[in-house]
Amino acid sequence: MNPEILIALPLLAAFLLPAARRIDASVGIWWGPLVVLANLVIAAMAWWKVQLIGPQSIALGGFAAPLGIELRADHLGLSAAVLLNLAVLLLWPRETPDKARVSTILLVLTGAGCGLAMSADLFNLYVFFELVAVATYGLAAANGKGEALIASLRYLILGALGSALALLGIALVYAKTGTLNLTELGGMSEALSGPAGIGALVLMVVGFGVKAELFPLNNWVPEVYAHTESRVSALMAGIISKLGILVLLRLIAEVFGGSPGLEFLLWVGVLGVVTGELAAYGAKDMRRVLAYSSIGQMGLVAVALALGGETGFIAALILMLNHLLVKPALFLIADAWPGSLKALAGKGRARPLGAVLFVLLALSLIGVPPLPGFWGKYLLLDAIFTNVTEGAGLLVGLILAATVVEAAYFFRIAARLFGSGEAAEESKIPGLPAVAALFVIAFLALSVQTGRVGDYLKEVVHGLQPQELRMAQSDFPDPAASVNGKGERL
Amino acid sequence: MIPSLDLLLALAFGNLGLMLLAGRNPTAGLLSMILYALQGWVLVMLMPALAEGAASGLAFQVFGWSLSWELNGLGWFFAIITVGAAFFSAWFAAGAWGVQGTRSPWAFHVTLAANVAAMLLLLASRDLLTLFIGWELVTWAGYAMMIQSGGPATRAAYKYLIYGVAGGLAVLAAVVLIQVQAGGLGFAAVAAWMPGISTGMLWALMLLLGVGFGIKMAFLPFHRWQAEAYGESPGPAAAFLGAISSRMGLFGLLILLVHFIGLARLDELLLPLIGLDARILWMWLSALTIIIPTFIALKQNDARMLLAWHGIGQGGYMLLGVLVGSELGVAGGLLHVFNYATYQAVLFLVMGAVVYRTGTAHLDRLGGLITRMPLSYVAMLFAIIGLAGLPxxxxxxxxxxxxxxxxxxxxxxxxxxxxxxTLGTILSVFKLIHNVFLGQLRVEHEQIREVPFSMWGPMIALSLIVFITGYMPGLALDLVMVAQTSLGFAALDYHLGGFVTDTGNLNMLAVVSVLLLGMGIGAGIFLLGGNKSKRVHQLDNYAGGHFLTTEVRYHYSHHFYAGLLRLIGPWYITLIKRLEGGIAALTDTLAAGSDGLYRTAYTPILMLAATVLGLALVL
Amino acid sequence: MNELLSIGNLLYGGAAGLIVIGLFAVVARRHLIRVLLGVAVIEAGVNLMLVAAGFRPGAAAPIFDPQAISGPMVDPIPQALVLTAIVIGVAVLALGLTLAIRIHRQYGTLDTVALTRIVNAPAGSPESRAMMQRGGGGHES
Amino acid sequence: MDFDWQHMLIELLVMPTLAFVVGLVMVLMARRLRARIERRVGPPFWQPLWDILKLYSKRTQVSHGHMHEISIIVLLGGMIAMEVFLPVPGFDTFAHHGDALTLIYLMMVPTLGMALGVSACANPNGSIGIARALTAMLAYDVPFIITVAGAAMLYGTTSLPEIIAIQQQQGLEGWGAVQMPLLALAALISMQAMLGKEPFEIYVAPAEIATGPMTEMSGKFLGSMFIMQCFQLYTVSVLYTTLFLGGGENWATFLIKIFVVVAIPMTLTNIFPRYKTEAVVAWLWKWPTAIALVGLFVVMMR
Structure with a gap:
């Protein structure tokens, strides 16, 4: 089955939905999930095909790559597509005044997201990105509450401005090179090494960074996450933010590798880590803590991306994967404890399982071995010490200090949960929503199989831009490497 | 079944699983005792295999690193103490204490098993990555153990956690740095790589790893977390933590200073300006770690806090001894690990027993318990003599x-x-035993009974070990030598009773025998000579002409060393405390600032600023 | 002089001007409708920039007509892109305005600062309740 | 080391006895000295012994429980062990089994025993006395330890018989007092405090019945304390002689040396008032410690 169906099917379904709804009102309820489920199956099959025969390029509409629109069905794109479909299906919002409308939004989101994951063309990336963005604005306002509307509008303004800047960046790239195809651009890195190219990169980082929750383009994050349904927050923090990163990953891996503009991304990432964790330390309600923590995590991913190289990309991917599984589960578990953190005292005793899992997931975010978050941080530090020539100490110091702050606020919460509170709830229910349980199970599977997943991620990174990375395999730390071989790096 | 490291780890993790399932069962304590005893047996059986290293079949492959474990002599020595401490703590908790005395016996047994398993994993590491994994597991297992009793313990554990995470991350940074620079993480490879590195790099690594490991050991100036965290833990948990947990920091420091850097290289590392070398620096830090916490202990009003502060101080002797570098010094430092574990466990267990019976460990609210809890008294007496370091x-x-x-x-x-x-220690342990067991018995304590066997058993057994290994130090030195040779030092020449050196001998067999004989003679003179003494009631006492009644609080316990403390009170430096508070306040301010940043009304302004700055930066 | 005032430079200058005007509105204005309009102006500027990037002096329109292919053509790709971008821009603007209308119905204000206060107030605090009440009154009238 | 059982047994029995007898004479000397200075006649020769016998034979012997009695046994046992480990002419078999460090720590055992016994009496006055005594110990042991460290550095050994041998080999010039006069001075001052003599005698408080460690000590309990005093005088003087005065070549010189050593504090004690506890600590941590530290540096510079 062709991967382009992944895009076409949900979009088509989204347009058909309003019409189909006229025939029978109940269509609005089952139509969306069913289509996404079908899409998931298709995505899984396509993913498996890539596993068997390797990445392939698809020219849409019969035009060859430079002129026409290219889709790339590679490991990264299809893995992201599978995860996106899965996440949308699991985190389908419930608290909505109009189910059909949300179905439409989610179908658009799914189709556009799949397209974004597989695009190999800058303009295509932009278009799908915008579609995802529009769907996200709608999603943020989906519960119809006043605060959610405000948050969504503020998000929209920021997002639209960002998109304009990204488009400006794309215009710069095009003016400089005359093409927008990523593969072709990959061969023109010297044309993009000048100020125009670097400026374009900065503009695109800013533009796409809005969705990727990069500092300081992320002041929408706490307000949106605080006022939407927890499932929507989970969806946005879990997967949609990753789509923004995905765009940057493709850009950096295939076009802008080694560009000086990455330094901007690096410091944006570091500042995101520092301010995000600090703000989470200062936050007073659970939702905001999780939202700020998300900012911090995405900052880490940005740092890893900026460092590049195989280690950096794998670090980014494992951090993303970790966050993708952990944060939705945290949002869902924390649903039981809305409002102020002060009200948490003793609540964990009423829901022991939820509280214990909350702590476990938080541990992975902090980066405690042998949980996956640890490997992400380890590889990140590895990439810093390997790639950064000056100021590595400062960088590591800032990131680790932020991690201490992260541990501080998570365990302030944990201490409150298990501490003494006046009224422990009467029921001893486990307090673990079923969907959260699925995420937790996936997380545990990842923890147990980190080694295998790591091998696969390596393949994903190699699939990104075959020519360069496959030749430069030595970037990956090899325990058996000679002592002096790396001695002079730092 | 041939004992191997796999079996040991299987027992440790099996115990953890078993406690998770059956920790609520009244027999759980007994069960875990058996499992700790089995672990001890496996360790003893492993002894001959240590020379080549007892490897584990357990292996993982993650991101190109292979994780595997292997126990050597040093780890083995610490493992023996760990398992022993766990055995006695579990014994203490197995009976009445576990069933009635604690909020959740399940939590205790599970966390104890988790601690032991994590420590064994740490002690069996053979490369820095497994070391770090074990390290973090120990930190978090320790945290779990501390929070189980809730209340003020949670706050203390929180502080521990912040320090522990910071230390762990310092270690992590060093590990990654070494991996990138050296290209390998195996202990042997790192030790081989170390001599070639630059002085600046060595300082950086020593600082990072030293801080990381030092925090766990509550090494000065990172000592402020430990006393509260250990003191507030429930009795047997405090005993286990106090006996061995922070020695994991010593284990790390030994690997760093002795195995990686080497004492000779430490001598060459000169401090700028002052001209002191790194070894002397470490030794003076150890000495300060001995003195300052000991004198902080002196002014404590809670027995458990007093003990916990001493625990910090005693750590200094261990590192100091090893850093001397002579066979005697290294053996002394390592032997102190063992000795300290034995008496510190007794002391915490006794205080656990006292708390179990009286509900308080406050030194102003106890007294005269010797008549009600004589066995506990004897155990404590033995242990405080051990802690004070007297024959x-x-x-x-x-x-x-x-x-x-x-x-x-x-x-x-x-x-x-x-x-x-040591002198400070004598003062404060005397205050401890005086305020708790001697002096006037309170009315409300007149009816209490000695704790049941399940609780006095481990106390007495351990205090007998304290005495026997004092009488025949050769027994404990047999264990120490395994660690000492594994660290690369020559074995010490010793006999069952002590040492013969060119510059002075010690024969504890003679010293203790003469002491016992002297007491025999003393007893003869005192008991046989003169008239028979008559026992009087405690209120039948000199009171300057007043009548003593039960209402009169006639026990001198509050502000015990008034004169001394009036004198040295101003010397207690609060610099580090203030520093700690300052960092916390700074974090709060920065946190509020960051939070405010994200609440800005004009969202796009930051974006614009970032874009302009970004473009300006790169163009 | 002539070169400076060439049509290409005029286009670029105009695009930059539009962007600056839009940015000013976005950054300095409190009223949300103005901010949204600012975004629209920026988008227009960026689109102009894109079109300018594909401009060749004296070239023909890129219409695929066999008779017309004699001289150079204007690059067609940017124009295709701009078409798409305009559509997206309109959609986003429409969505934004819809949201603005609903917010105004509920709270009776579109002042950024006031709205920020609402969205950042802790749940159930007096401030958010007061705003709700006032907004409700406005809706009825 | 050969185990000459007979010799060891004799040593074990003879040394404490000798120490006791010498100690009794020292007590007598002290009391006579004081009497002379105060222009009194002073007690008769047998008075110290009679005091002890009288206390032991009192009809009312008040005991405050087992610990009260056990502590006296520990106290006497520790004292006896101490005497055995002191090197005196002709009897140093046991002294080879321990060293200066062992002896210093053995000296703390009777203190601890007494402290336990006094606290077992449940009298706050006694406890206050013990708190003061331990504080004083902290005070005088600091300069004392420094002098021991200096001696160990100078002689290169901590074995007491070795130290004596080295001093006697070199004759008068080899004496510790000559080689390290500052340390000898500091040790003399801390010895004054160690013996609980003015101006450092607040913790003993012999003049006030109602305060100090002796409050609840009567009858043979007090008698045992008197025995302990004899031992203490002997021990301290022998230790000082060993470290600084070349030990005893034979019993004659040995006895002369130790009596001279004891006579110094016994004389000084009569011309001083009393320091408060804090003042004891402050003074001892200031002057003798400073002197001892200077002395230690001098030794280390060699």
């Missing part, structure tokens, strides 16, 4: 070795510092 208990032997090594190596000032620590 005939084992604490004396290891301290003697450290003192002697310092004098032999020509370091008399450090020797004096170490002795001052």
């Amino acid at each position: 005939p208990m084992n604490g004396f032997v290891s301290k003697w070795m450290v003192y002697k090594a310092l004098l032999d190596e020509g370091l008399p000032l450090l020797f004096v510092a170490a002795v001052i620590g």
Whole structure:
């Protein structure tokens, strides 16, 4: 089955939905999930095909790559597509005044997201990105509450401005090179090494960074996450933010590798880590803590991306994967404890399982071995010490200090949960929503199989831009490497 | 079944699983005791295999690194103490204490098993990555153990956690740095790589790893977390934590300073301006770690806090001894690990028993318990003599070795510092036993009984170990030598009773025998000579002409060393405390600032600023 | 002089001007409708920039007509892109305005600062309740 | 080391006895000295012994429980062990089994025993006395330890018989007092405090019945304390002689040396008032410690 169906099917379904709804009102309820489920199956099959025969390029509409629109069905794109479909299906919002409308939004989101994951063309990336963005604005306002509307509008303004800047960046790239195809651009890195190219990169980082929750383009994050349904927050923090990163990953891996503009991304990432964790330390309600923590995590991913190289990309991917599984589960578990953190005292005793899992997931975010978050941080530090020539100490110091702050606020919460509170709830229910349980199970599977997943991620990174990375395999730390071989790096 | 490291780890993790499932069962304590005993047996059986390293079949492959474990002599020595401490703590909790005395016996048994398993994993590491994994597991297992009793313990554990995470991350940074620079993480490979590195790099690594490991050991100036965290834990948990947990920091420091860097290289590392070398620096830090916490202990009003502060101080002797570098000093330092574990466990267990019966460990609210809890008293007496380092208990032997090594190596000032620590210890342990067991019995305590066997059993058994290894230090030195040779030092020449050196001997067999004989003679003179004494009631006492009644609080316990504390009170420096508070306040301010940043009304302004700055930066 | 005032430079200058005007509105204005309009102006500027990037002096329109292919053509790709971008821009603007209308119905204000206060107030605090009440009154009238 | 059982047994029995007898004479000397200075006649020769016998034979012997009695046994046992480990002419078999460090720590055992016994009496006055005594110990042991460290550095050994041998080999010039006069001075001052003599005698408080460690000590309990005093005088003087005065070549010189050593504090004690506890600590940590530290540096510079 062709991967382009992944895009076409949900979009088509989204347009058909309003019409189909006229025939029978109940269509609005089952139509969306069913289509996404079908899409998931298709995505899984396509993913498996890539596993068997390797990445392939698809020219849409019969035009060859430079002129026409290219889709790339590679490991990264299809893995992201599978995860996106899965996440949308699991985190389908419930608290909505109009189910059909949300179905439409989610179908658009799914189709556009799949397209974004597989695009190999800058303009295509932009278009799908915008579609995802529009769907996200709608999603943020989906519960119809006043605060959610405000948050969504503020998000929209920021997002639209960002998109304009990204488009400006794309215009710069095009003016400089005359093409927008990523593969072709990959061969023109010297044309993009000048100020125009670097400026374009900065503009695109800013533009796409809005969705990727990069500092300081992320002041929408706490307000949106605080006022939407927890499932929507989970969806946005879990997967949609990753789509923004995905765009940057493709850009950096295939076009802008080694560009000086990455330094901007690096410091944006570091500042995101520092301010995000600090703000989470200062936050007073659970939702905001999780939202700020998300900012911090995405900052880490940005740092890893900026460092590049195989280690950096794998670090980014494992951090993303970790966050993708952990944060939705945290949002869902924390649903039981809305409002102020002060009200948490003793609540964990009423829901022991939820509280214990909350702590476990938080541990992975902090980066405690042998949980996956640890490997992400380890590889990140590895990439810093390997790639950064000056100021590595400062960088590591800032990131680790932020991690201490992260541990501080998570365990302030944990201490409150298990501490003494006046009224422990009467029921001893486990307090673990079923969907959260699925995420937790996936997380545990990842923890147990980190080694295998790591091998696969390596393949994903190699699939990104075959020519360069496959030749430069030595970037990956090899325990058996000679002592002096790396001695002079730092 | 052939004992192997796999079996040991299987037992440890099996115990953890078993406790998770059956920790609520009244027999759980007994069950875990059996499993700890089995682990001890496996360790003893492993002893001959240690020379080549007892490897585990357990192996993982993650991101190109292979994780595997192997126990060597040093780890084995610490493992023996760990399993032993766990055994006695579990014994204490197995009976009445576990069933009635604690909020959740399940939590205790599970966390104890988790701690032991994590420590064994740490001690069996053979490369820095497994070391770090074990390290973090130990930190978090320790945290879990501390929070189980809730209340003020949670706050203390929180502080521990912040320190522990910070230390762990320092270690992590060093590990990654070494991996990137050296290209390998195996202990042997790193040790082989170390001599070639630059001085600046060495300082950086020593600082990172030293801070990381030092925090766990509550090494000065990172000592402020430990006392509260251990003191607030429930009795047997405090005993286990106090006995061995922070020694994991020592284990790390030994690997860093002795195995990786080497004492000779430490001598060459000169501090700028002052001209001191790194070894002397470490030794003086150890000496300060002995003195300052000991004198902080002196002014504590809670028995458990007093003990916990001493625990910090005693750690200094261990590192000090090893850093002397002579066979006697290294053996003394390592022996002190063992000795300290035995008596510190007794002391915390006794205080656990006292709390179990009276509900308080406050030194102003106890007294005279000797008549009600004589066995606990005896156990504590043995243990405080050990802690104070007086003959005939084992604490004396290891301290003697450290003192002697310092004098032999020509370091008399450090020797004096170490002795001052001991003198302070004597003062404060006497305050402890005086306020708890001696003096006037309170009315409300008149009806309490001695704790049941399940609780006094481990106390008495351990205090007998304190005495026997003091009488025959050779027994414990047999274990120490395994670690000492594994660290690369020559074995010490010793016999069952002590040492014969060119510059002075110690024969504890003779010393203790003479002491016992002297007491026999003393008993003869005192009991047989003169008239028979008559026992009087405690209120039948000199009161300057007043009548004593039960209402009169006639026990001198509050502000015990008033004169001394009036004098040295102003010397207690609060610099580090203030620093700690300052960092917390700074974090709060920055946090509020960051939070405010994200609440800005004009969202796009930051974006615009970032874009402009970004473009300006790169163009 | 002539070169400076060439049509290409005029286009670029105009695009930059539009962007600056839009940015000013976005950054300095409190009223949300103005901010949204600012975004629209920026988008227009960026689109102009894109079109300018594909401009060749004296070239023909890129219409695929066999008779017309004699001289150079204007690059067609940017124009295709701009078409798409305009559509997206309109959609986003429409969505934004819809949201603005609903917010105004509920709270009776579109002042950024006031709305920020609402969205950042802790749940159930007096401030958010007061705003709700006032907004409700406005809706009825 | 050969185990000459007979010799060891004799040593074990003879040394404490000798120490006791010498100690009794020292007590007598002290009391006579004081009497002379105060222009009194002073007690008769047998008075110290009679005091002890009288206390032991009192009809009312008040005991405050087992610990009260056990502590006296520990106290006497520790004292006896101490005497055995002191090197005196002709009897140093046991002294080879321990060293200066062992002896210093053995000296703390009787203190601890007494402290336990006094606290077992449940009298706050006694406890206050013990708190003061331990504080004083902390005070005088600091300079004392420094002098021991200095001696160990100078002689290169901590073995007491070795130290004596080295001094006697070199004759008068080899004496510790000559080689390290500052340390000898500091040790003399801390010895004054160690013996609980003015101006450092607040913790003993012999003049006030109602305060100090002796409050609840009566009858043979007090008698045992008197025995302990004899031992203490002997021990301290022998230790000082060993470290600084070349030990005893034979019993004659040995006895002369130790009596001279004891006579110094016994004389000084009569011309001083009393320091408060804090003042004891402050003074001892200031002057003798400073002197001792200077002395130690001098030794280390060699």
